Structure formats: structure tokens, C-alpha cells
Amino acid sequence: MSDENQEAPADRYRAPALDKGLDILEVLADQARGLTRAEIVKAMGLSPSQIYRMLERLVARGYVTRIEGGDRYALTMRLYLLATRHPPLRRLVAQAQPLMDDFARDLRQSCHLVVPEQGTGIVVAQASPTGHWEFRARIGGQVGLFTTGSGLALLAFQKPERILQTLGLWGVSSAERQLRAVAAHLATVREQGARVEPSGQLVGVTDLSVPVFGPGDEAIAVLTCAYIEHPEVQRDESREHALAALKRLSAELSGPDAAI
Template sequence: MGEPTEEEARDAADRYRAPALDKGLDILEVLSLQGRGLTRTEIVKELGLGPSQIYRMLERLVARGYVTRIEGGDRYALTMKLYLLGTRFPPLRRLVAQAQPLMDDFARATRQSCHLVVPEQGVGIIVAQASPTGHWEFRARIGGQVDLFSTGSGLTLLAFQDPGRVLETLGAWGVGAAGARLAEVAPRLAAVRERGARVEPSGQLVGVTDLSVPVLGPGREAIAVLTCAYIEHPDEEGGESRDRALSELARVAAGLSAPGGR
């Protein structure tokens, strides 16, 4: 069976619409982009919905603890409830709990930061991060999103999937109609698989080299990726220091991988 066309995917989505739920999710998504929250009028303007519809939905979200009133009740902002729900998910919680001390050790030993990325809703999500203990740090933001097809973490996740079911896997991650995009990056994915890691200049920051290694599940498919945004220190020889950091990162990933995936 081939991939569904964009029109078929759109028809399937329309068939199972729940307008009230959509409105509530739209409110949560727009508030997630605003550190200081929004007034009800601003939310109405952002979503293009009627004030009465927004009012009822906001009151329910406040009552359920997902949204709170701030600044005297004139503005609405997200609470921590969504974050707490996300971190309560047992497999993710176990992975982060196991990874954090190993990542902290890596950061201290190499004087480099690192972060852990898992696939979710069509992107990679940063779920853990560790920084060196010096007086400065360079780090990725927990909760930040990375593109699967253009970042070191994303390409490494894709590289270590079963080629025979990668489209099905991407569909489960929330990526639809990905055949053409996979074909575009196929040579890069093959190079990552052959090396067992990805070592390339960052596509987002000048002077940074992305070191990415997979965390493998029982079927030897990547369930997460560890990435170090490697920065050369003036008192170190670049190539040797980078190789050491890559070796340490691979050791951490092996410790997090399932026995059958190492």
C-alpha cells in the first residue's frame, strides 16, 4: 500500500473533527508561544474565533488547571500541567532519569554540553540537557524542537530506522508523505549509518560541530539521539579533542541503549 496523498490525509482528518476540542487545543498552542500570556481579546484576534467561544473554552481550561489568569486576571498563560503530564509518561521519564547523570558526567569530562532528543509530533524534542561546570555554558533548551530532515539529531534518528518500514515509523511520529524528503537525504543517511554517528558542521550555528549518536532500542532502531554541539577550546587540539568527545558520547549512548540494540 502506497503513501496516502495529501488530499486523502486531509479528508481523513476532516472526517474525525471535534470542533470544541480543536478550539481548546488551538488556545493551548497559541499560549505556548507567549511567555507573558495573552488577554482574551488578543486570543480572539490570534485565532479568529468569536469572543463567546473563546470565553467558554478558556474557563474550562482554567478550571482544569491547564491555563491560569495572571496580572490581576486580565491575561491568560499556560500552567505547568502539560509539562508535568508529558514527563509523567513512564518510558520517557525512565529514559531521562537514566540519561541525566551519564550526560552530566560527559559534560564535566569533556567540557562540552550535550542534549537528548526523541521524536514526537513530526519533530525531534529536546527532553534532557547537560552543561559543563565552568563559568560559561552553551546549551540547547529543554522542550525545544529540531527538524528531522536538516539537523544532526534529526538525521541520526532517521538514519537508524529500518528502511523497510521507515515511512510507517515516520507516520507514527506524525510525519506524513515523507517519501520525497527521505529520498533527498538518503545519501546523508547512508553515510551516518556507515559511520555509526554523524559528525558535521552545525547547520544552525557557525563554528559548532554537531556530534550525534543514536540510542538504540531492542530492534537496533534509534529511539533517541544524543547530540553534542562541539565547540573547540583554545587550549585543546581540535581533532583529538573532538574524537575523544565523540567516543565519550558513544559510550553514554551505548549505556542507554537496550541490550539487543548495542
């Protein structure tokens, strides 16, 4: 077998210039204040001449901008705007947002909507209560599929017999070991119809996560309320009330006409 035939699929059709451009975008995505050209060069391990033209083209096309007098480069909102043009996602968010706002106002709890994307869950909508404090999940933030309430709920409400195939479509490969580690938990979540567990990220917060079902009776998204106790309200009664309201919200978004 020739060396060409032995190449991995990801390396078979290489486009070095495109790879450099995507690498620049990925490096800048983690930097709130941007980076200087020298810092970008260092992070990528390339010479200045290898990235100069690509960086200038990204500026010209509006994906990157110069800040602080032109010494630093940062991402613009163009990538976000392109992502939110995707019609099914836009429909889902447009349908969900007013319902989520009602939930947040009535229950005095925040909630957010997560969809699977490129091996993670992505927060695509968020609603906050109208009081003077709030818990906010950042829109565009990534959540782990195997380490967060939203991610585990997404996994729990997939058809078990084809979950590996589904994960492959989401950009996750070789997940057998991870699935075995959480299999019993996923089965319990499916049986209960929701995931109600202490948050793995915030002490004193309980994650309430319910699925939004698509036409194939699998979760296309998850609604999560990071439930915070109010001292003047009885804990169990209030949490059950919030979970019931979250399930009603999910039911309005689910079904054969669900977006995505």
C-alpha cells in the same frame, strides 16, 4: 459514494469544543508572556463568545493561568508535567541524566537527548558543563527531523526498508521527496555510526550525534553534543575524545532493555 464517506479521517469525528480548547493551548504555547483574551480571539479568528467558556475551563483545570493582574493568559506547567509522567520516557531520562551530567563535566561540553514526537524531535534532557559559560538546548524544544543533526541522526538509524512507516508513526506523512534529498547523507551516517557535521544553526559549532538503540536495533533517541572548541586543546584530538565518550554513553543506554 456519500459525502460522509468522502470525509478525511481527521474530519470524520469532529469535536468542535475540544478543537477550540486545543487551539487555545497551541496559540499560548508560542507566547512567553501570554496573551490577552482579545489577542487570543484575534489569533484564532473567532468571536469572544466562542472561546470565553473554553478559556475559563482551561483556567479552572490548571492548564492556563491569569497573569499581570488577570489581564493576560499563559500556559502553566501542567502539560509538561503530564508529558513527563509517561513511564518509558521518564525511565530513559532518569537513566540518561546522570551519565549526561558526567559527560558534560568531564568533557566541558554540553549534550542533550532527543526523541521523536509528532513529526519533530523533542529535547527531553540536557546537561551543561560546570564552567562559567555553556551552550544550552532548551528542554521541550523542537528540532527538525530533516534540518538538524539530531533529527538526521534519528532518521539515519531507522531500518531503510520501513522508514516511511516509522515516519508515519511519528506523525510525518508524504516524506518520500525529503528522504530522497538526504538519502546519501543518511547512508554515510549509518556507515560511520555517528553524525559529525558543522551545525546548521550555530557558526563554529560541530554537531556530534549518536543513536540510542532500542530492542529492534533502531534509534529510539539521539544524543547530541554541540561541540565547541577550547583554544587550549588540540581540535581534532579533543573532538574525537568527545565523540568516543558520547558513543560510550549511548552504549550504556542502548540495548534490549532500553526505555521507550
